[in-house]
Amino acid sequence: MANENGAPADLWDLFDKYAEGIKTIVEGAQADTGQTPKEVIWTKNKAKLYHYQSQAEKKHPVPVLLIYALVNRSYILDLVPGNSFVEHLLNEGFDVYMLDWGIPGREDKDLSFENYVLDYMPRAVKKVLRNSGAEEFTLFGYCMGGTMAAMYAALFPDKPLKNLVLLAAPIDFAPEKSDLYGLWFSEKYQDPDMIMETFGNVPASLAYAGTATLRPVDNYVGAYMTMWDLLMKDKLTNGWRAMNKWANDPVPVPGAAFKQWIEDFYQQNKLVTGELILRGRRVDLSNIECPVLNLAGEKDHLVFCGQAEATMDLISSEDKDFVVLDAGHVGLVMGRSAKKGLWPQVSNWLETRSG
Amino acid sequence: MSEGTRPGADPLELWRRWYDASLEAWANFLPGGDGGSRMDPFAPYRRLFEGLQEEDAAGPEDLYETWLRWTQATFRTWQRAVETGARFAELAAPRYIEAAGEMQKQMLNGEDGFPTDPLDFHKRLYNATSRPFAKLADDVLRDEDYLEISKRSLGYYSVLDGIFRRASEQFFGNLRLPTVSDTTQIAGLVVGLDDRVDRLEEMLEDFEERLDRVEEKLEGLDRIEDKLDRLLAATSEESA
Numbered sequence: 357m358a359n360e361n362g363a364p365a366d367l368w369d370l371f372d373k374y375a376e377g378i379k380t381i382v383e384g385a386q387a388d389t390g391q392t393p394k395e396v397i398w399t400k401n402k403a404k405l406y407h408y409q410s411q412a413e414k415k416h417p418v419p420v421l422l423i424y425a426l427v428n429r430s431y432i433l434d435l436v437p438g439n440s441f442v443e444h445l446l447n448e449g450f451d452v453y454m455l456d457w458g459i460p461g462r463e464d465k466d467l468s469f470e471n472y473v474l475d476y477m478p479r480a481v482k483k484v485l486r487n488s489g490a491e492e493f494t495l496f497g498y499c500m501g502g503t504m505a506a507m508y509a510a511l512f513p514d515k516p517l518k519n520l521v522l523l524a525a526p527i528d529f530a531p532e533k534s535d536l537y538g539l540w541f542s543e544k545y546q547d548p549d550m551i552m553e554t555f556g557n558v559p560a561s562l563a564y565a566g567t568a569t570l571r572p573v574d575n576y577v578g579a580y581m582t583m584w585d586l587l588m589k590d591k592l593t594n595g596w597r598a599m600n601k602w603a604n605d606p607v608p609v610p611g612a613a614f615k616q617w618i619e620d621f622y623q624q625n626k627l628v629t630g631e632l633i634l635r636g637r638r639v640d641l642s643n644i645e646c647p648v649l650n651l652a653g654e655k656d657h658l659v660f661c662g663q664a665e666a667t668m669d670l671i672s673s674e675d676k677d678f679v680v681l682d683a684g685h686v687g688l689v690m691g692r693s694a695k696k697g698l699w700p701q702v703s704n705w706l707e708t709r710s711g
Numbered sequence: 712m713s714e715g716t717r718p719g720a721d722p723l724e725l726w727r728r729w730y731d732a733s734l735e736a737w738a739n740f741l742p743g744g745d746g747g748s749r750m751d752p753f754a755p756y757r758r759l760f761e762g763l764q765e766e767d768a769a770g771p772e773d774l775y776e777t778w779l780r781w782t783q784a785t786f787r788t789w790q791r792a793v794e795t796g797a798r799f800a801e802l803a804a805p806r807y808i809e810a811a812g813e814m815q816k817q818m819l820n821g822e823d824g825f826p827t828d829p830l831d832f833h834k835r836l837y838n839a840t841s842r843p844f845a846k847l848a849d850d851v852l853r854d855e856d857y858l859e860i861s862k863r864s865l866g867y868y869s870v871l872d873g874i875f876r877r878a879s880e881q882f883f884g885n886l887r888l889p890t891v892s893d894t895t896q897i898a899g900l901v902v903g904l905d906d907r908v909d910r911l912e913e914m915l916e917d918f919e920e921r922l923d924r925v926e927e928k929l930e931g932l933d934r935i936e937d938k939l940d941r942l943l944a945a946t947s948e949e950s951a
Binding site: 399400401461462463464479482486536539540544545546547550551553554555569570571572573574577578581584585588 | 830833834837841844845848849852853858859861862865866868869872873891894895896898899902905906909913916
């Protein structure tokens with residue numbers, strides 16, 4: 357019980373809450389994430405291809421393949437029951453698959469975008485089509501996964517790719533568009549070779565610091581102020597715990613992919629200049645002709661609207677939409693704003709294009 | 712120290728030369744090292760010896776004088792540090808003023824009066840200070856000096872990490888114990904094997920698909936053959 361000021365009335369209750377708060381700060385929040393039933397239909401190295409199971413009737417024959425970034429865990433797309441984008445798509449009658457990159461080990465330090473876009477993704481696509489019996493599919497990429505999805509779409513523009521959905525996908529890495537990351541990752545201040553030689557992969561802690569330091573007061577203090585406040589008012593939800601767990605659960609980034617990300621994308625902006633070459637093949641975004649839904653968050657401080665919007669001028673699709681939602685990078689896919697914003701936006705757009 | 716002193720004869724001179732040489736060596740060893748522009752982590756010691764040298768090459772006469780010289784020397788270092796930090800202070804000052812003003816508003820002028828509950832106190836403190844401190848953090852994170860220091864710190868860390876990693880690899884290797892690189896090597900082999908199996912599976916799947924297509928074509932041929940048979944039968948019936 358709590359009194360009207362938010363302070364617990366009972367001393368033991370207060371102690372329990374302090375204990376839980378301190379445990380959360382020290383060990384991180386605990387929550388059962390990624391609970392939607394799924395079947396692993398393919399694995400390669402650490403990557404797993406999930407096929408989500410649902411009781412809901414399948415209304416759309418075109419399956420959706422979700423791709424997430426190499427930086428964090430993909431369960432943000434299937435956070436907790438009731439707060440899961442995957443669950444929403446299933447309820448709307450879509451057949452949903454997700455390619456989870458897994459946690460790279462030291463032996464994966466040489467994995468680059470060549471491997472991910474030219475080896476893993478086409479293979480996963482084949483498996484999706486085989487498993488679903490469909491001839492076409494929708495590719496959905498979030499964050500760096502969106503950039504990878506755009507690269508795939510540029511390299512394999514014909515059938516079976518039917519639709520492309522990009523969510524907070526950075527395409528234009530010009531320093532004036534990428535703010536702090538543009539400055540930090542400039543040649544003057546960032547030497548990816550040094551990181552790669554020292555660590556092999558970028559350690560998870562360093563990857564986390566790189567994101568959290570963008571807003572240190574919010575991430576290192578504010579999050580826990582909110583926690584104490586909610587805890588004392590008996591309002592700390594499973595959703596908050598799951599979100600906090602995800603935010604503090606980064607994965608190492610393969611060294612070679614990190615080096616490419618910094619040099620080819622942030623330092624040389626090759627995707628925009630059309631100079632990006634993957635295993636001898638030029639990644640030309642103008643090859644993309646399929647319907648494209650491009651979404652960005654107005655409050656996103658990791659991927660700015662301008663970085664995502666640039667896609668619209670680079671692709672050749674006639675059926676293309678750019679939508680800016682009132683949310684931050686994570687709020688785009690989870691929470692109340694997502695339920696009202698992104699989720700219906702994506703399912704409505706796909707509904708008419710998944711026949 | 713007089714200019715004519717032989718190197719090695721004076722411990723101070725010896726120390727200074729060793730220090731300069733080793734600093735330069737380290738600085739050049741670091742990635743992008745140019746020696747001259749590196750941060751000087753031993754500045755207080757340097758200042759001490761410089762301070763001593765400025766006074767008299769003969770060294771201190773008594774303990775009090777030594778102490779005095781040490782104080783003067785280190786004071787100059789701190790003064791320099793303060794001057795360097797002045798930029799930070801310059802950035803921080805307006806934010807502190809902003810935070811202080813906001814704190815006064817939140818703590819004293821609020822409708823509920825001064826917070827008596829510790830949680831409420833901290834909440835108000837955070838609400839008052841978070842915005843100005845976030846702005847300060849943002850200013851610092853964009854500051855060229857900070858970025859330069861971060862880059863160098865990461866450089867130093869990576870050098871140290873490399874040294875310790877190599878040393879521990881060697882140490883455990885000598886003890887015939889498996890090291891991280893051993894397990895990485897084995898894991899690499901497993902990943903390679905997994906990749907080959909996956910490629911084989913892909914080839915089999917492609918073969919299966921082609922076989923399905925051939926079967927479909929054969930079925931089509933069977934149907935044509937049936938039709939031909941029926942046609943032949945019909946023609947022979949007609950002719951009969």
